[in-house]
Amino acid sequence: MIYYKESNDNKITCLLCSYYCDLKDEQIGICGVNKHVDNKIECLVYGHISAFNIDPIEKKPLYHFLPTSKSLSLGTVGCNFHCNFCQNHGISQEKEIDKSSYTSPQRVVDIAREKKCASISYTYNEPTIFYPYAKDIALEAKKYGIKSVFVSNGFESSEVIDDMKGVIDAINVDLKSFSEKYYKTKLGGNLNQVLKNLIHLQKNGIWIEITTLIVPTKNDSVEELTKIVKWIKENLGVNVPWHISAFHPDYKELNLPRTSFESLKLAHDIAKEEGLKYVYIGNVGYENNTVCPSCNTNMISREYFNVKSYSLKNECCSNCGTKINGIFWKNQKET
Ligand code: SF4
DSSP states (O other): OOOEEEOSTTOEEEOSBTTOOEEOTTOBOTTSSEEEETTEEEETTTTOOSEEEEEEGGGTTOSSBSTTOEEEEEEOSOOSOOOTTOTTHHHHTOOOOOOSOOOOHHHHHHHHHHTTOSEEEEOSSOGGGGHHHHHHHHHHHHTTTOEEEEEEOSOBOHHHHHHHTTTOOEEEEEOOOSOHHHIIIIISSOHHHHHHHHHHHHHTTOEEEEEEEEOTTTSOSHHHHHHHHHHHHHHTOTTSOEEEEEOOOBTTBOSSOOOOHHHHHHHHHHHHHHTOSOEEBGGGTBSOSEEOTTTOOEEEEEETTEEEEEOOBTTBOTTTOOBOSSBOOSSOOOO
């Protein structure tokens, strides 16, 4: 894929996200890291990693994608959104790119192999803004059977989503609100595009899980939560896992309280009532197990991000044989 195209008046359009920034020579886009240089778009953060960790895949969070595995997780600086409550604002809103070290795609994959990671996650900041780097890593990783995971705000361009097919295996998308106005004024991007992209990602065979951070007074009304849940059910289906996550004051959003347990439980109950099969409140240690939707047997027990027991058999409930949706190890032993 070529990540840009010519536009009018000697401008170049960046095709990495749905802003489609039209950039004149030397201009940098909204994300702060893609720049028009000599009739091309240069991804200024290519190879310049800002954060690098080995995490359980459950921390992304992905609960139905190779449970118990390790994921080499990396991000750069920059973001195409500017959320007031960003918990990674130190890197996502950073404008300075530290070019003192360069990590080649091959080196990232070597580390993933050395550390026995089943996947590489592009996370911490928005990966679509460094897609040229992520894709080069993902293609190299594929040679060794290592999978690739996006943790994203869902504002990719449709060109990138088409290119992700067969390259990126799974994605966790933040569906941050169901208000177009809130997206436009407080977050970035737009709701309608994020919803279209979720459908497009699923159509392209990428395993999707969705996270909603419940922010007091911003997206925690029964009406809004119901709209989110109904949309997931009607457009993606009841098998898509929904992670409900608790807000804590951070960055510029310091005057709101932490999300109450009652509020998380309300979201959970609405989702179950509407028929979503897999609903999790992971980061407070409640409703964190994967339960067979047919016979209610506990298949995967978790304590926060640690898997305590696992009893799926070849992707199916070991009690009644119902298929559990997701991408699971074929012959993982029970624990
Ligand atoms: S990645 Fe998005 S925000 Fe950044 S320059 Fe490209 S179109 Fe603009």
